[in-house]
Amino acid sequence: MKRICDCLQRMNFRICGVFLLESQFVEDKSKFFAGVLSAMSAMISLEIPHINVMSKMDLLGKVKRRKLERYFDPDPLLLTEEVNTRTNPKFHSLNQAIVQLIDDYNMVSFLPLNINDEESIETVLSHIDNATQYGEDQEPKEPKDEIDFV
Numbered sequence: 001m002k003r004i005c006d007c008l009q010r011m012n013f014r015i016c017g018v019f020l021l022e023s024q025f026v027e028d029k030s031k032f033f034a035g036v037l038s039a040m041s042a043m044i045s046l047e048i049p050h051i052n053v054m055s056k057m058d059l060l061g062k063v064k065r066r067k068l069e070r071y072f073d074p075d076p077l078l079l080t081e082e083v084n085t086r087t088n089p090k091f092h093s094l095n096q097a098i099v100q101l102i103d104d105y106n107m108v109s110f111l112p113l114n115i116n117d118e119e120s121i122e123t124v125l126s127h128i129d130n131a132t133q134y135g136e137d138q139e140p141k142e143p144k145d146e147i148d149f150v
Contacts, residue, residue, distance in 0.1 A: 005048050014132040017042060017050040021110065023057050026071045029083045033098055036074060039108050049131035053124055057114040073109040076102040 008015050019042055021035040043050045054072065076099040083095050102108065111127060114120040129135065 005046055015048055016128050016131040017046050017048050019052045020055045023054050023060055029079055036102055036108050043107055051127050052108055052110045053113045054110040055113045057112045058116045
């Protein structure tokens with residue numbers, strides 16, 4: 001994948017990585033940590049602008065959506081206790097090491113994507129446009145340059 005990205009960049013394409021994580025992953029904290037580590041791995045190995053998106057927000061109720069907000073910009077230290085209560089005590093040091101790795105890099109945050117909410121889609125697209133610097137090399141238009149349709 002890295003070679004494909006490098007080839008596209010040499011051909012003057014502006015690219016952006018988009019990592020999708022399903023919102024159902026937060027129900028099992030181990031899966032969530034695995035998803036965060038996968039996103040971080042992709043960000044580090046591809047070395048391109050990167051957006052992380054939490055998808056399928058439309059499948060959750062309003063109560064769960066409120067609880068999910070703490071996962072958009074995850075603080076792994078707060079989630080450690082929840083993971084440790086569900087795992088065998090012999091894995092607590094491994095959990096702590098994973099949490100420390102995520103906390104040290106502090107690179108992963110998620111944008112919510114609700115396919116039924118146009119504003120949510122526009123927000124994700126806006127972040128992608130910003131990451132690829134879409135439209136920044138175009139000349140700004142003056143209001144008088146606009147065509148009047150009478």
